[in-house]
Amino acid sequence: MEVNGSQLSFILDSGVSKPILFNLFDQDSVQINNVSEIAIRGLGDGDPIKALSSKSNRFKLGGIKNYNQQLYVVLDKDLNFSPNLGIPIHGIIGYDLFRDFVVDINYGSKTIRFHDPKTHRYKKSKKYEKLPITIVKKKVYVDGEVYMNNKEDIPVKLLIDSGSSDAFWLFENEYINIPEKHYEDFLGKGLNGDIFGKRTMVKGLKIGSFILEDAKAAFPNAKSFSAIKNLGDRNGSMGGEVLKRFNIIFDYRGGTIGLRKNRNFNSPFQYNMSGIQLQHDGLRYVSERIADRNGVVRNDENDSAFGNVQLLFQNRTRLSVVPEIIVSGIRAGSTAESVGLREGDVVLAVNGKSVHTYKLQEVMQLLNEKEGKRIKVLIERYDSELLFSFVLENMFKEKP
8 A cells, every 4th residue: 555655565454443554664764744642552461552643644555545544653663563474564454445445355366346335236146145234433343143162152242353363352241251171372462562361262153144163262361451441242353264264345334244155164263283473583594505406496486575685606505585483472381382492492494394485374384284293393592403393282172
């Protein structure tokens, strides 16, 4: 997206009201108009953060233009989602796009289409199911039902949060209790800091006529929501790991959401069975041969999203500058912790595969492929290379 002439990368987040810019330190300059100072409250257990409020900004997304856009700018270097996501991110935007357009998100083809609400017509298809939504304080909610263990279904009102990569979160009340099988986990980053809570599984989640069985769920700690004074009748939120199972049409003006299940619908929910959290942490040099046994030079195109810099030598090796991936956190009691992996370890390879040839999310998948699989992680610690081996563990399986 172009902001006052600068090309920036945004998360499309249905859980945010106004665009927020951060992590602008890789930009030569970004023009910001009509500025005043404010404080922003969001999720996380930290204090409110100082920000700048700016009006009359020019936003451009393809053929979409807005020359009077309000935005907030956070100058705190600690607010940076790029290391955790593995791609450069400069901000989040939500309500202003959803309000003005019918937004058609196709997770299968990885495309987004923006339609004029005055002329848009649903295609006649029985595959799409239209459900009513409510908009409260510029955020969108949908009603559903949750099945807790073997109990009857419990009605829930969920925030649709496309900016979250998690499945869905629930708040504990007299009807919704934390299942007996759960574990403490890092749930993600919010505007005001890290979010922790209890990770668990519920028997099912029902949205419209769609039922997701054995659904991944979490109960965030109450402290993470201390900045939200009144949750009203909200019971939780529904994030990307649920939303990616559908192609979705948001129609804020019409008060509906259209859901059509796609090829991801029956995919198993992803759990962090290793207990390892990863993030990018600067750059490192990697030396490698670029010729096969016959002396033919390879042409590798699997460069990082952050790009790399290469120096080629006559002995058919190359010195590349690639993103460094480190262990940013380890879950207490996890198999990775039990074998001695530590926060700050630099990850070099997983099961013999050099991690610099993979995207960050692909490395996470290598670390959490299948219950019972043995994982070997080569790391660098204090200029020494160490190899650790452990088996992926199902956190909800009965232990002998």
